[in-house]
Amino acid sequence: MIPATDNLVEVDNVNFAYDRRPILKGVNLDIRRGQVVAIMGLSGCGKTTLLRLIGGALHPTKGEVRVDGQSVAKLNHEERFALRRKMGMLFQFGALFTDMSCYDNVAFQMREHTDLPEQLIDDLVLMKLQAVGLRGAQHLMPAELSGGMARRVALARTTALDPMLIMYDEPFAGLDPVSMGVIGQLIRRLNDALGATSIIVTHDVAEALEIVDYVYFMSDGLIVTQGTPDELRASDKPFVHQFVYGETDGPMPFHYPADDYARDLHAGEAR
Amino acid sequence: MMTRKTLDLWAGVFVALGLGALLFLAMKVGNLASFSAAPTYRVMANFDNIGGLKKRAPVKSAGVVVGRVEDIGFDPETYEAAVTFAIDKRYQFPKDTSAKILTAGLLGEQYVGLSPGGDVAMLKDGDKLKLTQSAVVLENLISQFLFSKAADGGNNKDGK
Amino acid sequence: MTALTDFLESLGARAIGAVHQLGFASHFLLLTLRNSGMCLRRFSLVVREIYSVGVLSLVIIVVSGMFVGMVLGLQGYDTLERYGSSSALGVLVALSLVRELGPVVAGLLFASRAGSAITAEIGLMKATEQLAAMEMMAVDPIARVIAPRFWAGVISMPLLAAMFSAMGVFGGYLVGVRLIGVDEGSFWSQMQAAVDLREDILNGVIKSVVFGVAVSWIAVFQGYDAPPTAEGVSRATTRTVVTSSLSILALDFILTAFMFRGA
Numbered sequence: 001m002i003p004a005t006d007n008l009v010e011v012d013n014v015n016f017a018y019d020r021r022p023i024l025k026g027v028n029l030d031i032r033r034g035q036v037v038a039i040m041g042l043s044g045c046g047k048t049t050l051l052r053l054i055g056g057a058l059h060p061t062k063g064e065v066r067v068d069g070q071s072v073a074k075l076n077h078e079e080r081f082a083l084r085r086k087m088g089m090l091f092q093f094g095a096l097f098t099d100m101s102c103y104d105n106v107a108f109q110m111r112e113h114t115d116l117p118e119q120l121i122d123d124l125v126l127m128k129l130q131a132v133g134l135r136g137a138q139h140l141m142p143a144e145l146s147g148g149m150a151r152r153v154a155l156a157r158t159t160a161l162d163p164m165l166i167m168y169d170e171p172f173a174g175l176d177p178v179s180m181g182v183i184g185q186l187i188r189r190l191n192d193a194l195g196a197t198s199i200i201v202t203h204d205v206a207e208a209l210e211i212v213d214y215v216y217f218m219s220d221g222l223i224v225t226q227g228t229p230d231e232l233r234a235s236d237k238p239f240v241h242q243f244v245y246g247e248t249d250g251p252m253p254f255h256y257p258a259d260d261y262a263r264d265l266h267a268g269e270a271r
Numbered sequence: 272m273m274t275r276k277t278l279d280l281w282a283g284v285f286v287a288l289g290l291g292a293l294l295f296l297a298m299k300v301g302n303l304a305s306f307s308a309a310p311t312y313r314v315m316a317n318f319d320n321i322g323g324l325k326k327r328a329p330v331k332s333a334g335v336v337v338g339r340v341e342d343i344g345f346d347p348e349t350y351e352a353a354v355t356f357a358i359d360k361r362y363q364f365p366k367d368t369s370a371k372i373l374t375a376g377l378l379g380e381q382y383v384g385l386s387p388g389g390d391v392a393m394l395k396d397g398d399k400l401k402l403t404q405s406a407v408v409l410e411n412l413i414s415q416f417l418f419s420k421a422a423d424g425g426n427n428k429d430g431k
Numbered sequence: 432m433t434a435l436t437d438f439l440e441s442l443g444a445r446a447i448g449a450v451h452q453l454g455f456a457s458h459f460l461l462l463t464l465r466n467s468g469m470c471l472r473r474f475s476l477v478v479r480e481i482y483s484v485g486v487l488s489l490v491i492i493v494v495s496g497m498f499v500g501m502v503l504g505l506q507g508y509d510t511l512e513r514y515g516s517s518s519a520l521g522v523l524v525a526l527s528l529v530r531e532l533g534p535v536v537a538g539l540l541f542a543s544r545a546g547s548a549i550t551a552e553i554g555l556m557k558a559t560e561q562l563a564a565m566e567m568m569a570v571d572p573i574a575r576v577i578a579p580r581f582w583a584g585v586i587s588m589p590l591l592a593a594m595f596s597a598m599g600v601f602g603g604y605l606v607g608v609r610l611i612g613v614d615e616g617s618f619w620s621q622m623q624a625a626v627d628l629r630e631d632i633l634n635g636v637i638k639s640v641v642f643g644v645a646v647s648w649i650a651v652f653q654g655y656d657a658p659p660t661a662e663g664v665s666r667a668t669t670r671t672v673v674t675s676s677l678s679i680l681a682l683d684f685i686l687t688a689f690m691f692r693g694a
Contacts (some may be wrong), residue, residue, distance in 0.1 A: 055567050084569035095564035098555070112570050275475070285489060290588020292597035293636070299619070300525045301628040310476055327630060405673045 014063035026223040041218035088163035094154035148179030322406025324431040369402035455601035466574035485587030496595035500602025521622030524603030533596030542675035546650035554664035588643025634687025
C-alpha cells in the first residue's frame with residue numbers, strides 16, 4: 001500500500017491505444033486534493049479517454065493510474081466498484097436515466113448502495129436538488145427538462161453520495177451562456193462544500209479558466225502545457241495563446257492532414 | 272408516469288390472466304380432470320402384434336379408461352411385443368384378466384381393452400398377463416377373407 | 432476473377448464475424464444469468480419490466496389470438512364438413528393452437544412488439560451513455576438493466592402464449608358453435624378427449640418458454656451490442672425482429688421433431 005500523498009490522482013506515463021490507434025502517448029499529471037483541475041484540448045485529443053482510465057472503465061496499455069494511492073488497473077471487480085462509489089462522473093450530456101423522474105435519478109445511488117430508510121433518502125434527495133436549484137422539478141421526467149436543467153440534475157445525481165473525486169466530461173457542451181455560468185459556479189461551490197476534488201475535461205476555455213485552480217493542456221495524446229489560469233492567460237506560447245483566445249489558425253492547424261489540395265483537385269478532373 | 276402501485280397491479284393482473292389461461296387450457300381444453308397424477312401399478316403383457324398401438328394410448332375396461340400404455344418394447348427371446356401398462360391403483364383386476372388390442376371405430380385410434388377373469392387373486396405391481404389377443408391387422412383380415420372365399424370352405428378363424 | 436475472390440473474402444469475413452458474435456452473445460448470456468441474483472431478490476425490478484414487456488403486449492396477443500381461432504374455426508369447419516366429421520372441429524382448433532400456433536404466433540408477435548422495444552430501449556440507454564454512467568456509479572448495468580428485462584421476457588412469453596391459445600380456442604368456439612352451429616357438447620368433449628395434458632399442453636408450454644428465452648436473449652444482446660448511434664440502434668432493432676423470428680421458426684421445427692416424433 002502506497003501511503004496517501006497530497007495527490008488524489010496520479011497519472012504516470014500512461015499510454016493507451018484503441019486497437020492500434022494510439023490515443024495517449026505518455027501522459028503525466030497529478031491532481032491535488034481539494035483542487036478543481038481542468039484538462040483542456042481540442043476535440044478528439046484523448047481527454048475523455050483519460051477520464052475513463054481514471055474511472056477504471058479502460059486499462060492503460062502502458063503506465064499506471066493511481067487514485068487515492070491505489071493502482072486502478074490492478075483492482076479486481078469488487079475493489080474497482082468500491083472505488084467508484086467514492087467517485088462521481090458527470091457525462092457529456094448528463095446521461096440521466098430517461099425512465100426515471102429527476103427525484104429517482106438522484107435517489108438512484110442511495111437506493112442501490114445504501115440501506116438508508118426511504119424517509120432519510122427523501123431528505124437527502126431534496127437537499128441535493130435544492131443545491132442545484134431544482135427542488136421544484138423533482139417530479140419531472142428528464143425529457144421534460146431543458147439542457148441546462150438536465151445538466152444540473154445530473155450534477156445533483158453525481159454528487160449524491162458525496163464523492164471524494166468528481167469528474168466532469170464536457171460539462172459546458174451545448175449550453176447557453178447563462179447555463180454555462182451557472183454550471184461553472186455550481187462545480188466550484190459543490191467541490192468546496194463537499195471537500196472533494198474535481199477534474200473538468202473541456203474545450204470551453206473561457207468558462208473553465210474562471211473556476212479552476214490548475215490547468216493541463218493536452219494535444220495529440222500528450223500534456224503540452226500546464227499552469228494556473230493566470231499563468232496561462234499571460235503565456236506567450238503561441239499554442240496556448242491560440243487556444244485561450246480562440247484564434248482560428250495558429251500552431252494548431254485548421255486542416256485535417258490531407259494530400260496536397262491542388263493535386264487532389266486535379267485527381268478529380270482526371271477521373 | 273405511472274406510480275409503483277398501479278404498475279404492480281397491472282403486472283399482477285397480467286400474471287393472473289396468464290395463469291388463468293394456462294388453467295383453462297389444462298382443465299377445459301385438455302383432460303387434467305380425468306387423471307394423470309393418480310398412483311398407478313405396472314402390469315406387463317406380450318402381444319404377437321400390436322398393430323398401431325402407441326405409448327400413452329388408453330387402457331380401458333368396460334369402456335372406462337383405467338390406465339395408459341406406458342412402454343412398448345420388443346422381446347428378443349419370444350419375438351413378441353412387450354407392452355407395459357400403468358393402471359390406476361383404484362382399479363384392481365383378477366390375475367387371469369386378458370388384454371386385447373382394439374380399435375376405436377373402423378379406422379380410429381388403437382387402445383387396450385381389459386376383460387376381467389374370475390380368479391380370486393388380484394394383479395400386483397409387475398405381474399404379467401397370460402392371455403392376450405393381438406391387434407387386428409386389416410391387411411391380414413382382407414387376405415384371409417379372400418383366401419377363404421377362394422378355398423370356399425371353412426378355415427380356421429383365429430388369424431393373426 | 433477479383434470479383435469472385437472479393438466475394439469469397441467478404442463471405443469468409445462475414446462467417447468469422449458471425450461466429451465471433453455468437454461467441455460474444457453466449458458469453459453475454461452467461462454474464463446475464465450470473466448477474467441475475469440481484470434482480471430476483473429485488474423482484475420489483477422485474478415486475479416493472481413485466482409491465483412494459485407483458486402487459487403492453489396483452490392487447491395485440493388477445494386480439495390476434497381471437498382472430499386466429501376464428502379463422503381456424505371457419506377453415507376447419509369447411510374442411511371437416513367434407514368428411515362429415517365437423518364435430519372434430521374442437522380437436523382441430525385446440526391442437527393446432529396448443530401445439531403450434533399458440534407458441535409460434537405469440538412468439539412472433541412478442542418479438543416484434545416487446546423484443547424490438549427492449550432492444551431500442553437498451554440501445555438508446557447505451558447511446559446516451561446511461562449504461563456507462565451506471566457503471567461509473569458502481570452499479571453493474573447487466574445486473575440492473577439487462578437481467579430484469581431478460582427475466583421479464585422469459586416469464587411473460589409463456590403466459591402470453593397461453594392467453595393466445597385460450598383466446599384462440601374461445602374464438603374457434605364462437606365461430607364453430609355459436610355461428611355455424613356445431614354441437615357444443617361434442618366440440619368440448621372431443622377436444623378434451625384428444626388434447627393430452629403432457630403430450631400437447633405441456634409441450635406447448637415448453638416451446639413457449641424456449642421461445643421466450645430466445646427472443647429475450649436476442650433482444651437484450653442486440654440492444655447491448657448496438658453501435659451507440661441513431662442508425663446503430665435502428666439497425667439493431669430490425670435485427671432483433673428478424674433474428675428472433677427466424678430463431679423461433681427454426682427452434683419450432685427442432686422442438687416439434689423431438690416432441691411429436693417419438694411414441
